[in-house]
Amino acid sequence: MWPVLWTAVRTYAPYVTFPVAFVVGAVGYHLEWFIRGKEPQPVEEEKSISERREDRKLDELLGKDHTQVVSLKDKLEFAPKAVLNRNRPEKN
Template identity: 70%
Template sequence: MWPVFWMSMRTYAPYITFPVAFVVGAVGYHLEGFIRGDTTPKPGEEKSIVELREERKLEEGAGRDSTQVLSLKEKLEFTPRAALDRNRPEKS
């Protein structure tokens, strides 16, 4: 009788062990989260990088007057000489 039992266990082991391992793993996962007090945000609840950038830009621009901007000439003064001053005539 024992050889038949061991032969059946060897043959059907994947069909028995997978559901048992799945249940034990799921219970352990949820039990660990319950004990630890899982406070990490879920993947679906995190803000995307684009949303974080938009919020940061809104916060930065909240204290500034949006009508006071630099002219194009003033912006060109602060650019590196090597890139933009190659074909421009020298200033006097």
């Protein structure tokens, strides 16, 4: 008789354990909220990293005077030499 019983338990185990686990989970969930006592406060959504970066860049742009720019000649003087021309002798 024991082998037949163990075979039946092993065969129908998923059909028995799922409802038991569901009931235990539901009871635990409601018990936890009963112990806590209050409803959860809605969590404010945080801004994503890209949104914070865009906001920071906009704040930086607001503080600058866009009419004052560096001339192209000044920019070209400080431009690094190309990597491929680094070992070539300078032409005078």
